[in-house]
Amino acid sequence: VPEGLEAEIWRQELALTVGRTIIDVWVDERVAPPSFVDLVAAVTITGIRRSGKVVLIDTDGPTIGLHFGMTGRVIVDGEARIEQLEYASGLDRPEWDRLRLFTAGNFAPAVRLNDPRRLGHISIDPDLSHLGTDIFDLTARSLGEALGQRRTAVKTALLNPRVVAGLGNLCVDEVLWWAGISPHRPANSLDSIEAELLADVTHRRLRIMLQRGGSTMGTLSPEVRRTCPACERDGSPLQRDRICGRTSVWCPGHQR
Numbered sequence: 001v002p003e004g005l006e007a008e009i010w011r012q013e014l015a016l017t018v019g020r021t022i023i024d025v026w027v028d029e030r031v032a033p034p035s036f037v038d039l040v041a042a043v044t045i046t047g048i049r050r051s052g053k054v055v056l057i058d059t060d061g062p063t064i065g066l067h068f069g070m071t072g073r074v075i076v077d078g079e080a081r082i083e084q085l086e087y088a089s090g091l092d093r094p095e096w097d098r099l100r101l102f103t104a105g106n107f108a109p110a111v112r113l114n115d116p117r118r119l120g121h122i123s124i125d126p127d128l129s130h131l132g133t134d135i136f137d138l139t140a141r142s143l144g145e146a147l148g149q150r151r152t153a154v155k156t157a158l159l160n161p162r163v164v165a166g167l168g169n170l171c172v173d174e175v176l177w178w179a180g181i182s183p184h185r186p187a188n189s190l191d192s193i194e195a196e197l198l199a200d201v202t203h204r205r206l207r208i209m210l211q212r213g214g215s216t217m218g219t220l221s222p223e224v225r226r227t228c229p230a231c232e233r234d235g236s237p238l239q240r241d242r243i244c245g246r247t248s249v250w251c252p253g254h255q256r
């Protein structure tokens with residue numbers, strides 16, 4: 001966390017700011033390009049987009065890119081829709097603010113980027129042309145083609161933003177569990193039926209998790225990931241492995 005799902009929730013939240021003019025800006029200079037404040041002072045927000053895990057604030061000047069690491073969240077008009085953070089304390093301390101955008105008529109910041117670990121950053125006019133198909137645009141064909149070119153573990157491939165943009169660690173484990181595919185399988189060993197199933201499961205499960213509130217709302221919840229109980233589907237003990245430097249929770253019983 002944050003993953004593309006969280007970024008999608010924040011995109012929806014940030015839509016509230018479209019049409020407003022930024023009248024004051026404060027930024028943590030360690031996470032933003034030089035002269036960021038000068039570039040975005042007095043611009044009007046014209047639209048909010050998302051590309052993978054990056055949230056894009058379009059203005060009548062430059063586009064502002066919000067890039068998240070393992071922690072961080074966006075607070076719009078003082079409300080944080082995502083309260084629970086798996087890797088952070090859940091506390092909201094002003095000293096963790098990396099960005100504050102003030103708009104006319106509001107004493108409090110309209111937009112705050114709060115990030116305890118400071119792993120994310122802010123960009124101006126980011127080039128996102130290297131990103132693969134977005135999580136919500138995935139098709140059996142695009143996924144099959146992207147995986148077919150890779151010999152790495154399917155988990156590693158799915159975490160690569162050039163393959164799929166916006167899938168993070170929790171969602172990859174979740175969709176592989178639902179599709180019954182082992183995270184250790186070489187990506188190019190999936191046949192077209194498996195790729196179709198994986199694309200279909202991703203399509204359905206991500207929408208359900210989005211409605212429930214984000215990437216921690218899956219079958220493999222943070223609690224399940226911590227305790228590794230019996231698999232809900234076949235009763236096998238869930239297993240925890242390290243793949244691509246990330247903790248992977250999966251079921252050796254039904255994921256093949």
Ligand SMILES: [Zn+2]
Nearest residue numbers: 231234251254
């Ligand atoms: Zn199982």
